Amino acid sequence: xxxxxxxxxxxxxxxxxxxxxxxxxxxxxKGARKLVLGQSVPLTGAADQIGLAYFNxxxxxxxxxxxxxxxxxxxxxxxxxxxxxxxxxxxxxxRQLIDEGVDALFGFAGTASCDAAFAVAxxxxxxxxxxxxxxxxxxxxxxxxxxxxxxxLADEAFKIVRxxxxxxxxxxxxxxxxxxxxxxxxxxxxxxxxxxxxxxxVASALSPVNxxxxxxxxxxxxxxxxxxxxxxxxxxxxxxxxxxxRRAGYGGQFLNFSVVGIDxxxxxxxxxxxxxxxxxxxxxxxxxxxxLIKEYLDxxxxxxxxxxxxxxxxxxxxxxxxxxVRRSATSGGKPDRAGLQKAFESMTDYDMSGFWVNLxxxxxxxxRAVDLVTITPDGxxxx
Numbered sequence: 001x002x003x004x005x006x007x008x009x010x011x012x013x014x015x016x017x018x019x020x021x022x023x024x025x026x027x028x029x030k031g032a033r034k035l036v037l038g039q040s041v042p043l044t045g046a047a048d049q050i051g052l053a054y055f056n057x058x059x060x061x062x063x064x065x066x067x068x069x070x071x072x073x074x075x076x077x078x079x080x081x082x083x084x085x086x087x088x089x090x091x092x093x094x095r096q097l098i099d100e101g102v103d104a105l106f107g108f109a110g111t112a113s114c115d116a117a118f119a120v121a122x123x124x125x126x127x128x129x130x131x132x133x134x135x136x137x138x139x140x141x142x143x144x145x146x147x148x149x150x151x152x153l154a155d156e157a158f159k160i161v162r163x164x165x166x167x168x169x170x171x172x173x174x175x176x177x178x179x180x181x182x183x184x185x186x187x188x189x190x191x192x193x194x195x196x197x198x199x200x201x202v203a204s205a206l207s208p209v210n211x212x213x214x215x216x217x218x219x220x221x222x223x224x225x226x227x228x229x230x231x232x233x234x235x236x237x238x239x240x241x242x243x244x245x246r247r248a249g250y251g252g253q254f255l256n257f258s259v260v261g262i263d264x265x266x267x268x269x270x271x272x273x274x275x276x277x278x279x280x281x282x283x284x285x286x287x288x289x290x291x292l293i294k295e296y297l298d299x300x301x302x303x304x305x306x307x308x309x310x311x312x313x314x315x316x317x318x319x320x321x322x323x324x325v326r327r328s329a330t331s332g333g334k335p336d337r338a339g340l341q342k343a344f345e346s347m348t349d350y351d352m353s354g355f356w357v358n359l360x361x362x363x364x365x366x367x368r369a370v371d372l373v374t375i376t377p378d379g380x381x382x383x
Contacts, residue, residue, distance in 0.1 A: 037105070039105070041055050061315045111133050126145065151366035157230075160372070174230050175229055239268035256277065
C-alpha cells in the first residue's frame with residue numbers, strides 16, 4: 001500500500017502545467033478539438049493523500065485516451081487547482097475556473113468543498129461531475145446538472161448498518177469529525193437505522209478535523225458500551241481514535257466510510273489496522289480478475305504510481321466522463337453542455353468493463369456498488 005507522489009510537483013506550477021501531459025500539449029498546439037474541465041482538490045492539507053491519488057487516477061486515464069485521439073475525437077484537458085481541503089478555496093477555485101470558460105467542473109473533493117463549489121456552479125448551470133464525498137443535498141433528483149460516480153454517504157451507511165444487523169449488533173455508536181462530512185455521516189447512519197428498523201444509536205461524538213485530539217470522544221463513547229462504532233472521519237483522526245479506544249479497553253468493531261482513505265489509514269495504523277472494516281465504492285486495485293482493474297493496472301504500469309482505491313476512483317470518474325463525451329460526439333450531436341447532459345442522463349446502467357455505474361441513481365440504488373472489506377495486520381484486503 002502507499003502512494004507514490006513523484007509524478008506530481010505541486011509547488012511553483014500553474015494549474016495548466018500540473019494538469020497537461022506532453023501529449024495533451026502537443027495535440028493542443030495542433031489545434032485538436034478539445035474539452036477543458038476544471039477541478040479543485042486537496043493537493044495539500046488534511047486530505048492531500050486522498051486528493052493526490054484521486055487526481056492522479058483521473059489524469060492517468062485522460063492522458064491515455066488523449067494519446068489515442070481522445071474520446072469521440074475530443075481531447076480532454078483538466079485544469080487542476082489546490083484547495084487545501086478548504087471549502088472557501090474550493091468555491092473561489094470554482095468561480096475562477098468557470099470564469100476561464102471550462103466546459104464542466106470535475107472531481108471536486110470533500111463534502112463542504114463540493115457544497116461550496118456547487119453553489120457557484122449552480123448559478124451558471126455548469127455541469128458538476130463526479131464529486132468525491134458529496135453531501136446528501138447534492139444527490140437530490142432536482143439537481144439536474146450534478147452527476148455522481150460514487151455512491152452517496154446514505155448508500156454506504158445503509159450497507160454498513162445492514163452489516164451490523166446481520167451480526168445482531170444493536171448498540172451502535174458514531175464517531176465523526178466536526179465538519180460537514182462528519183455531520184452528514186451521522187445523519188446518514190441515523191436514517192439507515194430508521195429505514196432498516198434498527199435501534200437508534202446509543203451515542204455519538206465529534207472531534208476536531210484531522211486531529212489526534214480525540215480524548216473527549218473516547219470518554220463519551222467508551223461509557224456507552226457500543227458493540228460497534230461507525231467512523232465518519234479522515235485517516236488521521238480515525239487512527240488516533242482507534243488507538244485510544246483500544247487502549248481504553250474497547251474490544252468492539254470499528255467500521256469506516258470509504259472517505260477515510262484506506263491506504264493512508266494503513267500508513268497511519270500499520271499492523272493495528274487488523275480487523276478494521278472499511279466501506280469501498282470501487283473495485284479493489286488488486287482485483288485483477290475484474291476487466292476494469294486489469295485495464296487500470298495496464299495503464300498504471302506505464303507510470304511510476306502505486307495502485308490505490310482513490311486512484312481507481314479517479315480513473316473511473318475520468319472514464320465515465322469520457323464515455324459521456326464519446327456518446328454525445330457520436331450520436332449526431334456535440335459534447336457541449338446540452339449534449340453532455342443528455343449523454344450523462346443516459347448513463348444509468350453503464351457497464352464499465354465489469355463495474356456498474358449509474359450517474360443518476362435513486363436512493364439506495366447504489367448500495368450494490370458498495371463493498372465492505374477488512375484489513376489484515378500485514379495490509380491484505382479481505383472481502
